[in-house]
Amino acid sequence: MTPEAQAPQRPIRVLVAEDQSAVRAGLVLILRSAPDIEVVGEAADGEQAVQRARELRPDLVLMDVQMPRLDGVSATRQVVDERLADVLVLTTFDLDEYVFGALRAGASGFLLKNTEAQDLLDAVRTVARGDGLISPAVTRRLIAEFAAKSAPSASAPDPAVLDALTRREREVLGSLGGGLSNAEIAKRLDMAEATVKTHVSRLLAKLGLRSRVQAAVLARELDV
Secondary structure, eight states: OOTTOOOOOOOEEEEEEOSOHHHHHHHHHHHHTSTTEEEEEEESSHHHHHHHHHHHOOSEEEEESSOSSSOHHHHHHHHHHTTOOEEEEEEOOOOOHHHHHHHHHTOSEEEETTOOHHHHHHHHHHHHTTOOOOOHHHHHHHHHHHHHTSOTTSOOOOGGGGGGSOHHHHHHHHHHHTTOOHHHHHHHHTOOHHHHHHHHHHHHHHHTOSOHHHHHHHHHHHTO
C-alpha cells in the first residue's frame, strides 16, 4: 500500500423509525441508493426505535415525531440521553409542540417529510459530520418560531450562563445562532473546521445542552 492510499471510509449507519410502512420503505429505498449510507435497521414505533438503537448503535436515527407506543419526542430524548446516536427528526413542519419537544429533547436536525431524495441524503450526511443545522429554510424559521412561541411566563435564560465560555466559544455560539455549519463558521472565524468542532463540543458541555440546535436557540434568545 502506498503512503497515499487510505482505507475506505466507513458508511454512515442509519436506523429508520417510521410507523407508516410505505413511508418507511420509501425512506429505506432512498437511503440505500447512496454508497456512503447503510441502513442497519428499521423501527415501527418509538419503543422499538429506542430498543433497536441500543442494540445496533447506529450513527443516526431518522425519527418520525408522531408514532405509536412511544412518540418520537420521548424516543428522541431517550436516544440522546443515553448517547446512542444523533437524531434527525422527520416532520410535516406544522411547528407544533411535537417539533418543539423534539428540539428540547436534543434532536440534531429537522427534515420535512416531503423532502426530495437528494435533500434527505444530504441531511443525513450533514448530521453525520457534526453539522446539526440542516437547512436554513427549515432551521432558521424553526429557531425563530420557537423563540416567538415560548410561553411569556417562562423564565428567560440567564446571560450569566455565558460567563463559562471563552471568547472564541462565544463567537462560535453566535455563529450557531445564525444557522451556520462548521465549515461556514471555520471560514467566518478563520479557524480549522476540526477546531470549530472542538469548540462546539466544549460549549455544549459547559452550557449543559444536548445539541447544536439547542445552542442556536440559546444564542438567539440571548442575542449573542
